[in-house]
Amino acid sequence: MIRTLCLLAHRPDRDRAFFQRYYEERHAPLAARLFPFVGYARNHVEQGEAFDWDTISEFMVDDPLGPVRVMEGPHAAIVRADEENFLDHARLVPARVEAHLFSAGPVTDGEERRLAVLIEGERDRAMTWAEALARDRAGVSLDVIVGRDAAFPADAVFWLSGHDDPGPVPPGLVAKALRMRRYETDMVAVKHDLENEGLQ
Structure with missing residues (x-):
């Protein structure tokens, strides 16, 4: 399975609140129906957090060319037109990632809160911190x-349930913690609905 993170930001004439609301209410349902995602989640940066983007999205696919085929197919115009309503394409930054799970359990607390810690520094030091x-x-x-592309602001992203402070940053690492709220689309349910509608 291929896992990608993508940093997304609002259009210059919009704000973070509009961007996140539109993403959840309009764009995410559309994208879930059109793209062959195995997993799809949005981590919305909380209001007040100083960060150049509004959301870190997670995309999981089995076929890396699947999204490319959508954007070259008959639905491409629909997707692009909807994107123009809320996001700034010039600030979109994707990154392919290698995922490591260190402890099982819920990825958010009871209020869908999550901490993203953007880390710069040696991979081994980041892994040791995560293990601890x-x-x-x-x-x-x-x-x-x-x-890593120069535009992506980290070498790794460390995820923790809730908004609790992860504690002191180990020597040799630079870390920025972001309070987020996570929304995940149930792709099994989406595929089931499409099959019932005769669209798959």
């Missing part, structure tokens, strides 16, 4: 960026 935190916490994972 996973001893006392559930749902600890680390996404290591594969072939």
Whole structure:
């Protein structure tokens, strides 16, 4: 399975609140129906957090060419027109990641809250930090960026359930913690609905 993170931001004439609301109410349902996602989630940056983007989206696919075929097919115009309503394409930053799960359990707390810790520094140090935190916490994972593009602001993204402070940053790492709220689309249910409608 191929896992990708994507940083997305609002159009210059919109704001974070509009962007996140439109994404959840309009764009995410459309994308879930058109793209061959195995997993699809949006981590919305909480209001007040200083970050150049509004959302970190997670996309999982079995076929890496599946999304390409959608964007070259008959639905491409629909997707692009909807994107123009809320996001700034010039600030979109995708990154292929290598996922590491350190402890099982829920990835959010009871209020869908999650902490994203953007890490710069050596991979081994980040892995050691994740292992240490996973001893006392559930749902600890680390996404290591594969072939990092200069535009992506981290070498890895460390995920923790809730908004609790992860504690001191180990020497040799630079970390920025972001409070987020996560929304996940049930892709099994989406596929079931499409089959019932005779669209798959």
